[in-house]
Amino acid sequence: MEEHNKNDNTGLISLIKPKSPIAEAYHTLRTNILFAGLDNPIKSVLVTSAFPQSGKTTTVANLGVTIARTGANVLIVDADLRRPAQHRVFKLDNKVGLTSLLVNENMAMEEAVKKTNVENLSLLTSGPLPPNPSELIVSRAFAALIDKIKANYDIMLIDSPPAIAVTDPALLSRFVDGTILVIDFGRVPRDMAQKAKEQLVNVKANIIGVVLNKIPSNGHGYYYYYYYRYYGEGADRVKKRSKSKRHRTRSERSEQKPFRRWLQAFFKKA
Ligand SMILES: Nc1ncnc2c1ncn2[C@@H]1O[C@H](COP(=O)(O)OP(=O)(O)OP(=O)(O)O)[C@@H](O)[C@H]1O
Numbered sequence: 113m114e115e116h117n118k119n120d121n122t123g124l125i126s127l128i129k130p131k132s133p134i135a136e137a138y139h140t141l142r143t144n145i146l147f148a149g150l151d152n153p154i155k156s157v158l159v160t161s162a163f164p165q166s167g168k169t170t171t172v173a174n175l176g177v178t179i180a181r182t183g184a185n186v187l188i189v190d191a192d193l194r195r196p197a198q199h200r201v202f203k204l205d206n207k208v209g210l211t212s213l214l215v216n217e218n219m220a221m222e223e224a225v226k227k228t229n230v231e232n233l234s235l236l237t238s239g240p241l242p243p244n245p246s247e248l249i250v251s252r253a254f255a256a257l258i259d260k261i262k263a264n265y266d267i268m269l270i271d272s273p274p275a276i277a278v279t280d281p282a283l284l285s286r287f288v289d290g291t292i293l294v295i296d297f298g299r300v301p302r303d304m305a306q307k308a309k310e311q312l313v314n315v316k317a318n319i320i321g322v323v324l325n326k327i328p329s330n331g332h333g334y335y336y337y338y339y340y341r342y343y344g345e346g347a348d349r350v351k352k353r354s355k356s357k358r359h360r361t362r363s364e365r366s367e368q369k370p371f372r373r374w375l376q377a378f379f380k381k382a
Pocket residue numbers: 113114115116117118123161163164165166167168169170171192195197272273274325326327
């Protein structure tokens with residue numbers, strides 16, 4: 113995703129500027145996800161990253177808006193029980209949420225889930241932060257709640273903390289059809305991105321794609337992003353998507369080559 117204007121503090125570019133190139137990129141991401149599992153449709157997605165501040169929350173929120181527009185009933189679950197932020201994006205309070213449901217099994221899901229200002233899009237905020245996030249994620253109550261969510265919503269999107277720092281994303285990946293890794297272009301060392309991927313692959317997470325975020329725009333209104341699908345060990349069908357408003361110059365194309373090669377290798381090596 114191209115860098116967006118940091119002054120629009122909501123981060124909900126898909127809602128504010130639905131015709132913008134960035135909103136269009138989320139639209140393409142949505143299409144890719146919905147078609148990533150042709151035999152087994154992807155109905156639940158975990159979004160994580162190697163490092164903090166890569167754009168997980170922004171990606172989940174915009175993807176939620178974009179998928180809800182199709183008429184699907186979408187629930188965003190803020191399972192970042194360390195630095196939750198979805199409530200801020202949607203300007204909702206976080207007094208009750210996911211953790212409230214987990215520690216109080218008599219509480220009905222409807223009491224904690226909030227409607228957003230986007231039709232068909234609901235949010236389960238994190239709730240009060242627990243001292244033991246990983247334990248909550250492996251609890252029976254968590255598994256039961258996820259089952260209930262899947263029975264009640266068409267699509268579930270899970271926001272999470274960074275995978276290098278904590279095991280929560282690896283634990284969360286068991287509950288979803290697909291996992292997306294957000295990589296902050298230019299900031300995250302490639303070996304760290306590789307390590308994050310390995311941690312997920314080790315727990316058999318189905319990595320369905322990588323979002324390259326914060327790609328600097330060159331000021332000519334051109335943008336691009338890549339989205340790669342992962343077809344599993346041994347499969348080398350790597351799909352690239354890119355978009356540009358104008359044709360790239362030869363030197364720009366050659367600048368992209370090493371990075372593209374790295375991405376291809378990233379998806380081939382487990
Ligand atoms: N494409 C982008 N262009 C510019 N800024 C962005 C972009 N995506 C996200 N940001 C900004 O980067 C910061 C981090 O984004 P975000 O909160 O989505 O990341 P995160 O991975 O969820 O962070 P954390 O690890 O703290 O949960 C925010 O200030 C957000 O507005």
